[in-house]
Amino acid sequence: MPGRTLSMRTGARATLLVLWLLALAGLGWMVSQRLRVSTDLRSFMPAPTTPDQRLLMEQVGEGPGSRLLLLSIHGQSDERLAALSQGLAAALKNDRRYSQVLNGSFDLGALDAGLLPYRYLLSPTLDTQPLDQAYLADQLQQRLDDLSSPAASLLKGLLPRDPTLEVLKLAERWAPAKSPELREGVWFSPWGEALLLVQTVAAGFDPGAQQQAIDGIRRAFATLPGSAGATLELSGPGYFSVVAAAQTRHQADWIGRISTVGFIALLLLAYRSVGSLLLSALPIASAALAGIAALIVAFPAVHGITLAFGFTLLGVAQEYPIRVLSHRRAGEDAVASVRTLWPLLLTAIASACIAYLAFYASGVNGLKQLAVFTIVGLLVAGFSTRYLLPYLLPRRVRDVAAMRWLLRARTWVDRLPRPRWIPVVVAAAIVAMLALARGPFWQDNLAALTPLPPDLLQHDARLREALGAPDVRYLLVLEAPSAQGVLALSETLQPRVDALLARHAADALELPSRYLPSVAVQRERQAKLPDRATLQHALDEALQGLPFRADLFRPFVNDVQTARTLPPLTPERYAQTPLGQRLAAMLVERDGHWLGLGTVSGVHDVAALQALGADTHGAVRLLDLKAASESLVVDYRSRILQALAAAALLLVLTIALALRSLRRAWHVLAPMTLATFLVLAVERVAGVEISLFHLVALILAGGLGLHYALFFERDTGDAAEQRRTLHATIVCVLSALLVFGMLAWATIPVLRAIGLTVSLGVAFHFCLSILMAPHARQD
Secondary structure (H helix, E strand, O other): OHHHHHHHHHHHHHHHHHHHHHHHHHHHHHHHHHOOEEOOHHHHOOOOOOHHHHHHHHHHHHOOOOOEEEEEEEOOOHHHHHHHHHHHHHHHHOOOOEEEEEOOOOOHHHOOHHHHHHHHHHOOHHHHOOOOHHHHHHHHHHHHHHOOOOOHHHHHHHOOOOOOOHHHHHHHHHOOOOOOEEEOOEEEOOOOOEEEEEEEOOOOOOHHHHHHHHHHHHHHHHOOOOHHHOEEEEEOHHHHHHHHHHHHHHHHHHHHHHHHHHHHHHHHHHHOOHHHHHHHHHHHHHHHHHHHHHHHHHOOOEEHHHHHHHHHHHHHHHHHHHHHHHOOOOOOOHHHHHHHHHHHHHHHHHHHHHHHHHHHHOOOHHHHHHHHHHHHHHHHHHHHHHHOHHHOOOOOOOOHHHOHHHHHHHHHHHHOOOOOOHHHHHHHHHHHHHHHOOOOOEOOOHHHHOOOOHHHHHHHHHHHHHHOOOOOOEEEEEEEOOHHHHHHHHHHHHHHHHHHHHOOOEEEEEOHHHOOOOHHHHHHHHHOOOOHHHHHHHHHHHOOOOOOOOOOOHHHHHHHHHHHHOOOOOHHHHOOOOOHHHHHHHEEEEOOEEEEEEEEEEEOOHHHHHHHHOOOOOOEEEEEHHHHHHHHHHHHHHHHHHHHHHHHHHHHHHHHHHHOOHHHHHHHHHHHHHHHHHHHHHHHHOOOOEOHHHHHHHHHHHHHHHHHHHHHHOOOOOHHHHHHHHHHHHHHHHHHHHHHHHHHOOOOHHHHHHHHHHHHHHHHHHHHHHHOOOOOOOO
16 A cells, blocks of 8 residues: 555656646747847836937937948958958948948949939039039040049049039048048058948847848958958947857856856755756746746847846745755655745745846836846746645655754854844944945946957057047037928038038038038029020030030930929938938937937047037037936936835835744844945945946845845754754855856956855855844754
């Protein structure tokens, strides 16, 4: 009969295990089929509350500066590099991933054939020069000279339709204001590199899409004849986002592999059971898959950072099975053991969920995803540890309370003095350290968190200077009720901008009217175009004595006549051209009014640029994107701190109600609170400026520390049970230090901030939880 009972129990365990594994497989299949991973980092930025912050978020992702890739090719002769530049530009111009490709060569396709007659309305020539006999004669004589120059092959196809070369004038006007040196028809740097500017369609803050764009450039370059002996280098915000993501992923992967191996070795050493180790992984796997499934249901796309940080925050859940394994008595059924532990485990689970609820209250989409993932994961891990895992664990286990080293350790812990003044001393030390710490308390500069090496940033600065690429920090913002109002304001401002550039307040400042004049200016130029008879007469007079055929310039005359009756070119019509995307990035509608965005390069006198808007009643202002980003971070931090304050209050109430004693709640909450502030104080004394990532890490450390305090506060009067509590806590502390201690050695600032903060927090929480727990020495 006992054998039959044992067989039935074994069969029930096998059935439960198979059903659990099948449920995990089903969740895994659903996740693999429906998971859509987003990489847009703006998901982890708060919703902007001011116009400048909103503009910042738009420019960070969609602005022209953020979508620029800076390319350099070196390692060959100038002639060979020029050929590679032309070949790469030709390959990329037919690819929809790139909205603009510039390398200094003239591109007639920048203005399609249907818009060529508009050149007389777009070019400023007619502002100062009529199309009369004297001007045409001078232009034709210059074309005659040009035909004997190396540019003859280009001019032959263009001459009949455009003898005054308005298209070339527009191409020159639309080229970067500070263009590099031209050699072999393409741009070259002073260091002998062929240069290109590529504007991607993808947002600059989307590493996934930027990776595809960069891969496309590299593949196109690799297929060019002669590319094997040359080197292609890239830079720009999109490239930086790809490099940062790759570096973070690489370090997280190797740290994860090492810490996983160490964690497995630690559990094997602690419990000497491979079966228990494998079974204890089931609640964590369930938590991860259930958390992802919840994200799939609640959000259209899951951010990659959510998954990365979510798995880190789920480290709290690994303590649930560890507690069950450590607290089992020899011969005691696992179900009975976990039933005794469950009230404390449930309190720990609820408290951790409350802490992570602060992420959801922040209102930031990425943090809301993080909250859903971790809260669902913790609940699933906790309840599966309570209601599933005990039925699978082996019946015969080794009672850790009998370990000799644990007996000595518990004796030493019980002998530690625990004077009542410990909290006062620690609090005084915290206040002193915070008061003596030098430098800013908060880190508001997001650039300081970049994992990019200095040589990469220096290379970008060198290319940006050589190419005259727009500055990623400053924008000149023009505001008007309509798009035409913005263009008119831009035209009015242009003379003052030219004066500032002449005084070297900046290297270049590009306004929207550079690409599209206002309708009023277009109509003025249109009115200056001569009728067919007048133009033909002036042309016939200008051709006297020149070797051109009389009918050669008929396409020119036809274009002028067409231009006389064209409707003015509007931003909507212009948007259909290759250059229209450039204008669309500089001319945006918002809330019933329009903004013009002037890009700035090489700022030398910020005050002079700010003075441009002095008498415009706010219609013109210089936007410092760095200042706007810092204000956004400050707002972000304020919201998180407010959410944390609310979560802390809720946590106090939860602990007090669960323990039904303010004294017992004090023994749990006081060490957690002091340890949290002690971490802040130590990091500040060490010169660390506190960032948003430190706050995330403090929440994680607090969740871990809460477990330590809860179980140390538990006084069963049973010495063996107290040793089991110490064993479980030591295993939890060592596993946390193993994982996060590795992160503290990372070179990625974000990973290092999390690793250092959690490692310090775990150590301080452990020590203070022991020192501030009720004295429970047993002989």
